[in-house]
Amino acid sequence: MAVVEPLAGQSRVTVFRMFGTVYGYATHSLDSRNIGEVAIVGPLTPGVEWGRLWDAARKMCRETEGPADHARWIMAQASRSFACGSDVVVKLPTGTWKVTSGRRAELHGYCYRDHLWTGNLTVEEVTPDQVAAYEPIYRA
Structure with missing residues (x-):
């Protein structure tokens, strides 16, 4: 798994809650086809x-599962929020985002994405109230 280089972009963004933390899920395209093959979470x-995202994945997956399974779990949570509206704070048709540090994983088409890039994410359009920590029902 490679380290994520700083990257900024504009795309649809889903902001969702999970285990006391608010996360963002955006997509990025690697070429002019603009198909969003990269998931940014x-x-x-x-x-x-x-790292908290990967810690949650390790805790929620079976002990025998490794980093590839953890990446799929992360992608499943982001996709679930986007598709089902589960724990969604806000959906932005176009959000301006930036991701720094983190790590990359291959998804090989899982949830219609080829790559997962996780890192410290910022989204210009969200408010402090929307991204504030909250008291969760469940903890990971």
């Missing part, structure tokens, strides 16, 4: 680092 809650 990261915490938006101030003070939360991207």
